[in-house]
Amino acid sequence: MSVVTSRASDPVVTIGGETANPVSRKVPIVFTAVTVIAVLAAISARSGDTAFRFTRSSADPTQLPEMHLPVCPTLWVIAVLLAVGTLFAWRRLLVRRKVPMWLVAVYGTLAVIGFLVWAGVGHAIPLVGLLGGALSLAVPLVYGALAGVIGERVGVVNIAIEAQLLSGAFTAAIVSSVTKQPLLALPAAMVTGMLVGMVLAAFSLKYLVDQVIVGVVLNVLVIGLTSFLYSQVLVPHADQLNTPVRLDALPIPLLSDIPVIGPVFFRQTIVVYLMYVAVAVVAAGLFRTRWGLRLRAVGEHPKAADTVGIKVISTRLWNVALAGAIAGLGGTFFTIGSGIAFNKQMTAGMGYIALAAVIFGKWHPIKATLAALLFGFASNLQNTLSVIGSPVPSEFMLMLPYVVTILAVAGLVGKSRAPAASGKPYVKG
């Protein structure tokens, strides 16, 4: 047996008598890898310029000139900055301090800019379109992720997000087509999403069917049902039933005039504004209010919650229903939010990606939202680059959103733990 006094992987260093937290090495390692890649890119870069466009159209109130960056020098500058950041991260590790979040954010942004410069050589990158599109792609994901967070926090795995999104999209299309009032479609979509949530709750809470199985079955069922109704009812009567009136963008005065940020965040539809509100409300509610405390208690230790008089089953039921309503609202984005008619399987697995965002976001509404936004950004980056034509093979580009999400999460998110009773039925003894 060898003499091991402290573990090599987790050295403990003492500073002034007290020991600081053991710190993870992930961040410096990821930083190093990115820096190496940046240097390689700088070495191999083709000469030329990359342009960044800051305005969408000549109608924008504030017109900013395009910015032209010479590829080689820019990449070198970025590589050096990244290297400095990496050194700083290693230094923090040596003194057992965490790498601050702002550094990770700045580092990530620099790396992305570097990538854009490298990939967009000889082209103009429409920044507003890139970011705005990213936000749009993320909207249903954010709603879905919130629904997932609420579900898991209260102890029910909400696999049926996909079904809730899809049924919301479907209902919204019909209601908006029939009434010509897209605003009416919002509550209607919430109701259908809620119904899907309640079916999930009824089977898993009352009949104790495995939650994952019910969720998957619901997804298949709703896909089948909407596809059937689509081809049997919507297609023949497309004029009456499937020409949804689109939600108008409502520019927010003043805020929408800010360059870049304005058009991206504040010239959106009500669905997007409601999303901002929903994220804030869920985040504050979950951790600061009685509703959230009880909800989390039920998801962590239902018996303890029961012994203080909280009704476990009905808490779960109503919160799963609420989650369904939120996802249903997110579903409206596919149809009336984008002005597109309903189509078979138009959610295309977004519900599952939302679920992934829940886990990547450590069951936290804000972090899950960030994960969803990151995914949206990577997806839209892929769109934008394939439109302007970039040197990267398109097969690789299609992988980009997934690769980026996995890397960001695996590399930078710390250890996480699901709510203890998530997925477990509560049976009184």
Next chain:
Amino acid sequence: MKLELREITKRFGALVANDRISLAVEPGEIHALLGENGAGKSTLMNVLYGLYASDSGEILLDGVPQRFTGPGDAMAAGIGMVHQHFMLVPCFTVAENVMLGHEATRFGGFLNLDAARDKVREIADRFGFDLDPDALVEDLPVGVQQRVEIIKALSRDAKVLVFDEPTAVLTPQETDELMGIMRQLRDSGAAIVFITHKLREVREVADRITVIRLGKVVGEASPTATNAELASLMVGRAVELIVHKNPPRLGEVGLAVSELTVIDHHGTHVVKNVSFEVRRGEILAIAGVQGNGQTELTEALLGLQKHVRGSIRLDGVEVSGQSVRHLLDAGVGFVPEDRNEDGLVGDFSVAENLMLDRAHGEPFVKAGSVQQRKLMEFARSKVAEFDVRTQGIDEHVKFLSGGNQQKVVIARELSRELRLLVAAQPTRGVDVGSVEFIHEQIVAARDAGVPVVVVSTELDEVSALADRIMVMYGGHIVGIVPGATSRSDLGLMMAGERMTEGAAA
């Protein structure tokens, strides 16, 4: 408020856990409920609290029949309970746990955490408990969790209070404080049911005593009865309350710990530069108020703590930094202080729990498959030997009574070849008859030449078992003294006062 239970019957399958039990508790009375492990005490209280629905019988409060569909109803009717198995949410803070279910809120449903903190501090002060309202419950040792569970029950001004073994992991001082509080509550007119296995407490605080055996009321006793009388009424036979043990036959140093420091995941030093030795054939008992590093020290001995400096030698061989698997195979027996968290898998059967740490090879597993026959035989013999009251060895462990779960852990750890035994709160929640048996088994292990480390908050247990006593305070060793040291000296040391160092270190 007057509490009356009439003819309560509760069955679990074929087992009649409560067989027409009647019990009356007057306002202003402390009523002690005594009985062996598995007698049905907790079951009866869970029926009262609305957690179980009784098969027949009535609950009356001030003469009015009650219908409880859940704990919410019972609480609304003025019943409060300290649960034997803590009902705390691990990832919540102390304050959040205390406020849960009757949260003070500000405008818009926002939690008023300040009010909850104040409440925790106020009740903790009344007890002389030291408790940080913002500590996460999962970071607290069981003794401290017990304090939280008590504070939670007291925070709601109940008229009928049930204490289900609240003192199993409290120190004598804390127990005295708690009994003081119980008297105060009684004097202000509360009806109190008090369940404990410690006869000293019963005689000190109880006004009336009811004894339950095998689900039936077998009689009442007066608080003036002697320990021996109470014990024999409970168990149905005479019980030896003193452990017989011969002077130790000391062998070589078995366990040598030197300059051991343990750092928890917050980066706090919880065990500070601790050195001691335990010889083969010797029992070293570690005494001290919970939360002074005992838990982390025992966990470090089994390799459960991540950040450990210093050396731990087993029979002269360095083992610190080794994996838990390795240490178990090397013959370290470990009884964790929190059996539900670390000692048992609730959804596994009794038999499976008995082989839990030997699931990777002989004798129970051959070529990757469990030797069912061998396991069943083994389990049956252990269940008989340790008197585990269960419906069968296939019963899920989570359905066993608290004391019987403890016996499963003890049986498992004591039925292997050991080179070191580390036992934290070995008799937590165990009835007097079984305490006797478990103590005999620990002494037998010591006499067979095993070095033994026992951690206990119960000074009677410490004095009964220890050849030497080590007292910890604030992560340090206050002193190591002979087994015969008086209670009052130990009490002083547990408060951090240094004695002149005893026989050996």
